Amino acid sequence: MTRCTPWRISGRLLITVTLLLLSSCTHLPLNIEPSQASPFTRTISRTDSAGAYAAPAGNMPALADSGLVLIDQDSGKRLFLADVAPAAIAWSPAGEHLAAAFTDGSGATLKLFDSNGTLRSTSRIDGNINGLFFTAEQELIAIAITTKPRRFGTSCTQLLYRWKIGSTPVATALHDTTIMPLSLQKYGLTRLSQQLKPVISPWNDELLYAKLANPPVATPYYKLFVRNLINNAEYEIATVGIDTTAMAFSSDGEQALWTSPDRMVWQRRLWEDGQAVLLPGSNDSIPVTHAVAPVLTILQRSKLINVRAWRAAGLISAKEYADSKKRILNQ
C-alpha cells in the first residue's frame, strides 16, 4: 500500500511497476501505516512491507511474479523489461523515464527506459547499489557501496554516482570507513553497510544518508547527513544507533525521520534558526509519505529548490529561507 504522487504524465499510459519481492527495495523504507481514510490511498494488493513502487503518473501499484514489469493500467497489459529483479528502481519526476539498477558482479548496470518500456541508455558502475533516485528528468543519482577486505578490517566506501543521461556516471566518495573484524563478525557486512538506505527529499534536491562509524573497541554507529545535491553542501543532523533501520524525509522536506530500535520514529526539523530539534514522534502523527510534495508550478519549484540550496550552503539564514518559501508558495 502506498500513496501516489499528484504529478500528471502527459502521455497516454498510466504505468506502474513492480518487483520481485527480494530484499533490495529502496523506497518506502519506513514501515509506517498511513491512514486508511486518506483520499490518496487505496488497497491494490498484498505485498511485503516495502515492496511496491509508485509510478509518478499512476495510481496503481502492482505486483509481478518476477523481474521488472510495466503494467498498462487501462488495458492491464504487462510488458516485461527484465527477467531478473533489479536491486533498485526509480521513476523520473514527470514519469517519463524509469531507471533500474541490476546487480552485475561487483558492480551494477544502470538501465534507463522510457515510459513505453524502451531501453534508452545503459551504464555500469562499481559497488552494491544502495539507492537510486532521479534528481531531474535527465539526471539520476545512484548510491553504491564498495568493500574491500583487508587484514585489519574491511574497507567500506560509499559512492555517489551522478548520471546525466547520455554521459558517463561520475563518482564522488561520500564516506570511507573501516569496519573492524569484531563488528563484522557480530553484525555482518550487509547490515552494517547497507541496512540504512539513503532517501531523497520530496523535491529531489537533498539526500538523507548515513555514514557508518566504527571506532576501535566501540560499538559501531551511524551519523546521519543531509546533502544538498545542487551545491553539495551537507550537514550532520544526528548520531543514531546501529539498530536504526530506516530513514525518510517528511512530505514537506523540512524534517528528517528515522526509526529507533524500539520502533519509535524520531523526527528532526532540519532547520530551526540553527537549533537542532529532536522530537520523539509516534507512528500515527508523522506525515511521512515518501516523495509526496505539494503541487507547485515549475517556477515555484525552481525557486524553492534554489533557496533550499542556498540555505544548505549557509548563504541565507533559516529565517530568510522560511520567509522566501512562504512567498514562493503564495506566488
Added chain:
Amino acid sequence: MKIIVALTIMLPATLLSLAIAATEIPAGNDCISCHRQKTKAVVTQWEESAHAKAHVGCADCHGTDHTALEKGDRRVATTTCGKCHPTAYKTHIASRHGMGLHSGWGCTRNLVNRDSRECAFCHANESSAILSTVHCARFLKQSSEMGEIGCNRCHQVESSCASCHTAHITDLKVVRDPNVCATCHQGPDHPQWEMWQTSRHGTLYSSRGATNGPTCQTCHLYGASHDVSRGITMSSGMAPYGIEAAVNARTEMLQVCSGCHAPSVARRELERNDSVHRQSLKLVKEAEEIVATLADQKLLDPMPQDRPPHPLSGYNLVLDSQLLYEDTSHIERLLFKMKKYDLAKTVKGAYHQNPAYTHWLGNAELKMDLVDIRSEAGRLRERKNNSLTQPAKNHHDITGEQLELLKKKGERGGVTPAEEETARKQLLEDFLLKK
C-alpha cells in the same frame, strides 16, 4: 704473555686518546700560535678587541671541537654572547630583531584583530620560545644556496650578534655606522637606508657628522639599547598596532625626536605620517579585495589549485604577508609589488622624512599599481564573458553566485555584517520578484 695482554689493552686506548686529541683545540694560546699563520686577520682583529683585553679566548666562544669548527657547525650564537652580555641579549631577543625574523615574520601580537593561530608559525604552544623551523613561504620556495645567502644572511640576525657587530671586532664604530644596517635594510622591499641617506637627516650626517645628522642608530638604538623596534607603531608588514601598544610606542619615539625637535613639531610630523600610512593601506586593501573577488569568481589565471602549491597554505589563495612573487598569477604579482615594495616605500619614506620616496617612488607607484590591478581585473572578467565555452546563466544561478560572493566578502571583512545583510536581502527580493 703479560706484556702482550698489556699491549692489547693499552694500544687501542692510546690510539683513541690520540684521535680525540687530534680533534680538540689544545688549551691555552695554542689556537693563536697556529691561527696566526692560517688566519692572520682574525687573530689580529681579536688581539685588538675588548675580548682579548678581558682574556676572552677563542675556545670561550667557539668551544674546543675543532672538527665541528672546520665544518662550520660552531658559529657563535647570541646565547653564547648573552652569557657575558645579558642585558644586550635580552633586549635584542625581545626586539623585532629577535622576534621571529629568522622566519621572515615580524611578531604580530600587537596587531588589531590578529589571528592567534599565527603564533604557531614562530612559537611553540603556550611559549614565547621561538621555533627553529622556518615558516616563510618565500624562503621555502628557494634553493638551499639562495636561501642561505638571499634569506638567512639577513634573517639570522636573531641568532647571530655578528650580523651587526661582525665576528671578531668589538670596536663600536662598526655598529654605529649606518652602513651596517644597509646590508639588509636597503632595496625595493624596505629601503630605509636609502631613504635616510637622501633625507635631510642623512645629508646632515654626511656633511657635518653624527653630532648634527642622526643615523639609524640615533633613533632606533636610542641610548645604546638593542631594542630596534622601540618607538615603531606598526608591524614589519606595516599593519598598525592596537591603540595601547601604538600609544606607548609613540611616546617612546617622541622622546627620541624631542632630542632635536620641539615635541609639538615631532608629534605633528608623525601624525601626518600616520595619515599617509592609513591612506596607503586603504589602497592596498582595495587591491586585495579585487584579487580576492576574482579568486571567488574563479577568474585568476592560473587559479591557486592550478599551480604549484603554496609552501604553507597549499592550494589556497594567500594575500597576507606570505604572498609569493613566483608561481602565481599576474594580478597577484602586481599586488606583491604594490604591497611589498610600494607600500613600504610610501609609508617608511614618510616616517623617514623622505619626500621623493613617499611620493614618486611610493605613493605614485601605489596608485599606478591599483590602476594596473583594476585594469587586469577588468580584462579577466571580460575574457570570461567572451568565452564561448561558458553556458548562458539564468537568474537563479546568478543570484546564487552573487550570494556566495557576498558571503565570502563578508567573511574577509570586505563588508560589514549590516551591509552584507542588506545586500543579501536585496538579492533575495530581486530573485523572488523575477518571473
